[in-house]
Amino acid sequence: MCGIVGIIGSKTVTSRLMAGLRRLEYRGYDSAGLAIAADGAIDRRRAKGKIVNLEAVLTVDPLDGPVGIAHTRWATHGAPSVTNAHPHRAGRVAIVHNGIIENFAEIREKLAHRNLESDTDTEIAAHLIDHEIDQGGTIQDAVGRALAQFRGAYALGILVEDEPHRIYCARRGSPLAVGIGKGERYLGSDAMALAALTDQLIYLEEGDWAVLESDSIQIFDDNGTPVERDITVVRGADDIADKGSFDHFMLKEIHEQPDTLARTLSHYLDLAAMGVSLPEELDLGQINRIVIVACGTAFYAGMVGQYLFEQIAGVAVDIDIASEFRYREPVLDPNSLMIVVSQSGETADTLAALRYAKEAGLKTAALVNVMTSTMAREADVAMPINAGPEIGVASTKAFTSQVAALACLAVGAGELRGKLDSDSVATHVRELMGLPTKVADSLKSAAEIATIAGTLAGASSAFFLGRGTMVPIALEGALKLKEISYIHAEGYAAGELKHGPIALIEDGTPVIASAPMDGLFEKTVSNLQEVAARGARVILFTDAEGKAAAGDQVDTCLVLPTAPMISAPIVQAIGQQLLAYHTALALGTDVDQPRNLAKSVTVE
Template structure:
């Protein structure tokens, strides 16, 4: 979701603002713009589409100054046009905004009549601050007064003419970080935007607002009381923003998975003792049910975990889509544990579910990739996945690390509750420890998968089938394909095939069957034969034993390494990631920044 960069510097800032925006491209956007203050005047440039269009605009009509804000917009209120692009300008005020001002219509109605250039909620916020300035309030008073009227989610960066040496900012529901420099201060949606400028960050807490000056920052809480927030030293982010030898960030991140899984495992397993290192405060012997809440690919990781917790630990698991969870008035037990799963730790719906659970007395745990995120700070227990920054919008390494961490927790839970003994726990830990090697072997199938992908480029629809823990992997395979190739795809439990979906199978329809040789293999093969008899093009993802048994039943067979029920979902997920990637490459789509999608969804 939208990106913010701000600099109050000792030198001109335009080039650095644009550079910061480029580092936020992974978040998804459809327009971009900057505003600077120079000679007591606010100057602004905006462009629809890619940042290259903004650069062309700046080359034709340059602006610069020592204070500036910049923004990449992902359209919510209003179409993705130049007039709807940020920064928005009203009188003395230029403003960038992530989120949604839910009561913008009421604010607009209460303001004196004004000329509005856009269809956005954000422009109303700029006019509200400017109206307070016209009524004699100081910039500080006007900004604080406006914040008191906003209802919704926002991260704001504001320039005010007459306060040329200050940048005003605030967060409520959307993340925002302040960077500390030498005689300069910075503002960013995340550490990625500020990595070349500083590694010393202050993460604003919910309801905080601040005034950046060249020599420091004043921070206030939601009651307008001055507060201090800790400085975090964030290292290693800058190196991640480079694709290196890879054509796309997504491919780079697919190939990083042996390393990222090893990092995940090193956090959750004691490899010398072959046991699970459970997070402090997490005791499953006191828990009667696990509720996993997430969105998108993280939700699918939770679906895999449901199989693991119930089969290994015999702990019942509910898995809920975050955007629906709190609206159905769920029946909650104080002995239940809620685990929210989110790569960014800022997903709006998932964060709202976490807060709902806390209000109802549940123990909460957040499984996130960003340990400075809001979820990590607000949950009772914060659990990292250790995948490192993920730039590609379509999640790959975060998904496998989430699934791996949840698998380790399931083993730990089984041991804590007495479901398994030391020997069984050690066996599962050795199995998990083998994952980096199994995934390395799976990646060696990339050539055959790339060849298989060529046959998908003319498809209008594709269907993915699996049974047991392969059902979520079928859903994930379908999600990945439609996310980045724009081919309509659906995932199904193979046993549901005859309950409707088989009516859509016709000659040449691609059906991807995910069926390693497990207890359900023969049943899945029966479904494979049903679609083959109706002319489907069957692509089987399996293991060596499964391939030998189904040699004559499939048009294409991709053989991935043998794995146990605990590790097979992750191994098979690698094949689905590569299939989606190579199909998208064949179609020439924007793999890392697929249309209409954002990396982190920070509004409902």
């Protein structure tokens, strides 16, 4: 959510700040702005909507200098508007902010004598820093005193008019990195923001704050003690913000899945031994229970993992939505393993759940796409999905790589727990290694799916059904359609239809089912007959054997490659991704940056 980029040096920075903001568009935003320190003064430009609007403002009213901070905002406090856009000003202070200052009302009351322009918590933060400067001492001391008063999640970039040779920054709960260049220092929400500027990054740790000058970085911990943090060399981030020959990043990322899955699987599978390579620290053979916690699409990947761990490894699994996990005060067995699943590794609710489990004494593992993320650093075990940077807000390749990694872990756990013999393990390994080819074959159905999507685009509501491991695929299919086409969609376990949802079926209602031929196929088809009898238009995603068995009982049948239980969810997910994409395309929505959504949700 939101994005920050900052530069301090001797050369002008506006064009490079704007380039950094464009790299952050994938995070989701509804306004943008920048502030420049030059000639002993700070000035700013802001615009509602896309970055192109800010570019238009700068064309009419240029602004440049050697020091600047810039921001893309996803609205939390206050509606999207120029007034609420960042950077915010208060006296000598300009500030950009990702996250939420939870005690902003308390601070606002303390500063009631000051004039406020916006509805945001960020402006309150700027006023508090300016107020602390008024209290005396050095500006650095004043910034430290203000930071100590904030509660919540934040990443901050701060300019102070009296010190135009410095950028202050701080991080608590929201990710932030500083970069090193020749005669310059940088500030960014992630490596993408700074990819064209440097490959040398320092990831600030929880509670850190820093003072950047053109040739130095001073970092302080939560107690104000000077600390050193490691420099990480990040390669390749500059190469991926390119759609290539594809119309959208989402379509590119859908088509990258044969390669991304191969990378995921090669990390976890040992082909020489026909086995699974697990991190030694996991010790999956000794735990009593697995707790999987995630949000959104990652939660549905975790649901598939739950089925696989229980069916393949015989280990009990709880799965929780991260935003609810702590608040139900779960009873946790210390001999459990918590696996948090997150593409970014920064999802606020999931990170809070991870910390809750660590405090309760559980071993923790983070399954993430960003191995420099907060979750990867704080978990006992960090496990990559190796999907590569994902730009489209609606997750595709990260989802399938998460499922693939969980499938590998389930096989490894099954072997360690004595549920699988070596022949069974080898069978699963062969099946998983065949997955990239099956996904590539699934992508050949794109044209046929586009035709189906053209008819779906006129619907006001749709239902997605499945049984077994297809239930989370139905839920994920519905989410994808909602996210990028804005058509209301619901996913259900097919057996639940008769318990209420069937009341919503009327003539022409699209019902999309994922049902490859398996032990639950006949039950699913029976459920489809129930909705067809009430006028539903039934679209079945299945395999060749399923199509033959379904006959004329469905309106439309889309055949995907035949796949075994362990990989069928991923094959079916490809069809759902393409259906959502082409429906959104037919409706003309913004596929890569759907309204109201952000790529990385770093606030609760």
